[in-house]
Amino acid sequence: MQFLRETLDNGLEVVAECSEGAVSTSVGFFVGAGARDESEALSGVSHFLEHMTFKGTANLSADEINRRFDQMGASANAFTSEEDTVYYAAVLPTHQDDAVDLLGRMMRPALREEDFDTEKLVILEEIRMYDDQPPFGADDRCRAAFFRGHPLARSVLGSVESIEQLSVTAMRAYHRQRYAPGNLVLAASGAVDFPALVESAKRLCGEWEPGTSADRRQSSAGLPAASTTERIVRPAAALEYVIRMSAGPSADDEARWAAKMLAIVLGDDSGSRLYWELVDSGAAEHASVHHHDFLDAGLFGTQLSCDAEDAEPLMEQILDIYRAAAAGGITRDEWERARNKLSSRVVLAGERPRRRLFAVGLEWAHERVYRSVTDDLQIVESITLDGLHDVLARWPLDGPAATVFAGPGEASLSGSATPH
Amino acid sequence: MAKQTFHSATLDNGIVLLGEDLPGLESVAIAFHVPAGAINDPVGGSGLAALSGEMMLRGAGDRSGRRIVDDLEGAGVQWSQGVTTTHGSFSGGMVARQLPTVLPIYADILRRPLLDADELEKARQVVLQNLAGIEDDPSHLTISTLRRLIYPAPWGMPAEGLTPDVERLSIDAVRAFVAGNVQPQGTIIAVAGRIDWADFVRRVEALLGDWEAARGSDVVTHDRGPRVEHVPHDSQQTHIALAWSLPPYRDDASYDVNAALAILGGGSSSRLFTEVRERRGLCYSVSAGYHTHRDFASAVCYAGTTAARAQETLDVMLAEIKRLPGSIDQGELDRVKARAKSGLVMQQESSAARAGGIARQWYHLGRVRSLEEELQRLDALSVDSIERRLADYPVADLTVVSLGSAALEVPDAVSA
Structure with a gap:
């Protein structure tokens, strides 16, 4: 087990835990973007953006992204939480470069309006699906009450209302701000070829405009204010x-x-x-x-x-x-x-x-x-x-x-x- | 890739021991599968296997129920107990050196369960609470209803039983069930990870070698349910599940039909995902997969969507199912092969996945297929071979379940 790291000139961090003998390689982008980074009007944008990232780049259609992941036999997915958006793929080691290449391109999505409108329907289905399931929204409601007045009070999925009124323009602005290289980590584990990983990162992400995000910490002392x-x-x-x-x-x-x-x-x-x-x-x-x-x-x-x-x-x-x-x-x-x-x-x-x-x-x-x-x-x-x-x-x-x-x-x- | 090593042994009383070395792992996973599943439940006594499994953990040999759990967890064992259609299962994952400490605990559970009448009501409540939880899980309920329709009873019965039956089960029924079905004949014990095979066999032989066989209860197969059913449910989404019969896993055709189903709804480039979710935004989850028993199997397609768009979702799914035969393309097949191969190789990183996998293969085939054989079988798949199987096993007698606020219109004849 060996830990290796490198920082690109624009601030992107590349880290890897390399294990000899592992039969697979996992790679992922860790983005500092979650429900806590949203405003009331943007509630749910981090998670919606996570979906939109799979809808293609200027040169890559959604179908091509899906096909390329399946072609390399990747187990690929993403998730969004209060603090992070994570995109990952687990592949056989021979596909490391392919997987990093595709994930890296996806970090600069096209965010096309027609895709946005179709995907909005999927997000609304996801909200309804969770609302039909235990604990029937009690988790979101409880977090909102516990963190009242603190950024962590926000729901990851957002609400039907906040998603319906969200615009693609607002999402593009949010993406520019949160997906800056200084706010991203490219990580890998398993059978990792680290020099190749850094090479890929430089090629794909090296030209990205430097940028970082302000410290997100905000005191939570005294929470909850009342029972x-x-x-x-x-x-x-x-x-x-x-x-x-x-x-x-x-x-x-x-x-x-x-x-x-x-x-x-x-x-x-x-x-x-x-x-x-x-x-x-x-x-x-x-x-x-x-x-x-x-x-x-x-x-x-x-x-x-x-x-x-x-x-x-x-x-x-x-x-x-x-x-x-x-x-x-x-x-x-x-x-x-x-x-x-x-x-x-x-x-x-x-x-x-x-x-x-x-x-x-x-x-x-x-x-x-x-x-x-x-x-x-x-x-x-x-x-x-x-x-x-x-x-x-x-x-x-x-x-x-x-x-x-x-x-x-x-x-x-x-x-x-x-x-x- | 390190060389794969399998082991197997059969004790005189019929217990099958299976092992797989997974070099590089510190852990070992063990799974005990006893032939005491839901198919062994008597008619009107569903849930007996589930209740019996729960009771077996509530004291065995010199150990109280509390001691069993404390001893397992004190050894750092991540344990679970459950019942499937065909088996009662006890499994655990742990750091390899703990295995010798843990085996005698499992031997007690299997051979010397106390089945104390004082524990019955608590155990019954656990099973009933679990059933109530399932009532609140629309997708689980949908699939479970579908299985009751597509397979003949008791094969399609929910393994966890039905509430009215569970409320009536007695301690005598539990004792008779355990005495008759928890027995060496038909028991499979699989171990994977960092194993010392010779030592493992010697220890199991000492603990379980003189365990005597019992008769086992008969499995009586009944008729299957109706073809179309709507389950009224107070939910915003309507859940749709479709199934049709296919050859079981042990049939050579299963590789081809599995690949066809993966093309239909297995990955994010599959047809259902593309047409239902990506193009139309009709739902968040949509999929197709293969579900098998030893003697019969089925294709299962599932989607959950808003009531207003449920009919369109069903129509698109049916159109994709109908379009499948005669339309498989090489690119789709290549992707399915890549995903299946990569999944097989990555299983080598999980002792629990391998212990479960080799036990399942033994149950279905009476042997374990090597990784090499599995990869060869995948390589042998071709567009022609899949198309031939799709012609041999056309989509016929589609079973359709919907769960939600309103029933859907199901076309009368759906076949390719």
Whole structure:
């Protein structure tokens, strides 16, 4: 395993984790463009732009892009989050140049109006698809409440209204600003020919006008400002879905590793306190808590799904579990098991170049650091039981939180009722 | 590419052991497949396999249910338990050195489950909660309805069962099911990754070699469902699924029909993706694929779209299905081959994918195909061979399921 990097004259960063013996190569562009970079009027533009990037360049049609990826047998796709847009392809090593060439060209899309109009329909279908599925928009609503007044409050998909009124001109301007070389990382993992990667990057991206973006961090101290509870009513839903967000350490806080381990102890999908009390007993379909970190914010997200009449009592029970942990602490056994689980996850995920691509690319894009699988394992080993207790004390899980219920339950809570 | 090495062994009691070395990996994945799937559920007792699988984890040998999970997770095992149409499955991925610690836990689960009556209601609630969750998942519900129509019962039954049946299942039924079906005859244990084959066989032999065979419950095949069904659902999108019968995986024709389906709806340059999504913007997801049991298989096409545009989506899908025979072009075939080959090679990076893959092949074929053989079979595909198979297996008796606010118009005769 070897880490290599180079910065082009215009500011584009090229990084790679090269593993001898890997049978595949993964490459991707990591763009600092996500929901947090949008204004109200532009809500959903990062994700829409991600789709438009596949619709062709001045010299390349959408069909040609799709055919070229399939011709090289690529497993290629893209995703957009609150903070990033990521385009990637996993290919056999012989196709590294092809894959980088195509992805690189795609970063300068034509953004044609007729494509924009057709793709808008697809985006609207995607919004409706997610709105029909659990948790029925509760995640977006909860993030909006938790981050009220902070850029992270925005929805990645946007709304039907914001997408309908979005113009291609506004998207072009957004693209010019966010896809500047200083805001992009080209990353690769697996069987990487690094000199060829840099060669490709220079040829494809070297002429791009230099540019960078302002620091995106904005203090999230004191969030959420107040505890809120909202309800989304879906009369036909079989279960009630609850999302709760409370404060946690952000990506620039060393305590985030301990926060992730604490979440494993309290609310991992199996073998955790929530699992034994709520899931194993058949009381809930699902109950978990995970730690999420962003550049300038962090949160613990609790998820519950269960029969509607049980939702409120079970949320109370979950808060009791959090209070008991804060008062009585985590046991040595729990801490050791969580360490073993986390170490094993690091090793298993580390075997897939595709998984490593996202870790290497995102860490470089956000922090300009590289951590190998060995570095990650050392971090896991260094997390102490006291570290877990420290997180419990500094970010009480039963503290101020945004909570959203979605499902058939009656609108009996203090929050405003929302028609379907 | 490193040389691929397979191993297989059959114990005296019938257990089949399969192994694949994946050089360069630190992990090992293991999968136990016991012949206790949904097809073994009695009539009116669907969900028994699912409930039994859930019960088996709730205590075995000297271990409580809690101990089982704590012991697995203490060893860093990423475990899962589930039921398919044909098998009950227990699998785990871990750092290779943990395998010897973990095998005795699985041996307890298979041979000495406590099936404690006190655990039954909790386990039943878990199965029922899972079923309720599926009710909220429109695409899952659509495909599951389609399978009930295209395959004869019990092959098309949802593996997780039906709520009214699950509510009635008793502890005696669970005990009888486990005693009859969780047995060595028909059990496949597959391991892939960093393995020590000789050591693995010796350990499994010691743990499971004297496990005695049971009779196994009979599988009675019934009629299949109607050809067209609409499921009313309170959703903005209408979900559409289409299926028709094809030869199963073990038939040599499966490579050709699989390639034809990939051309129809397998990648982003496929016909359905191009015509339905790229040209018309009718939906976000649209695809075609191949689904196989041991004795029968089908083509499955799926799309989810706004109710107002559902009829147009169905019409475009039907037109593309109808246009397929006689229109395959070499470029399309080349792309399908490239994607399939690259997928096969990249599987070598995942111990879990390989453990699952070799077990599936053994179940369908009674042997494991090497990567080399698979690549050769892909190379042998030609436009002619695919067109011949499409002529041999024309699209006939299309089954159509829609789920959403309004039913769709399905043309009476849809065949090529």
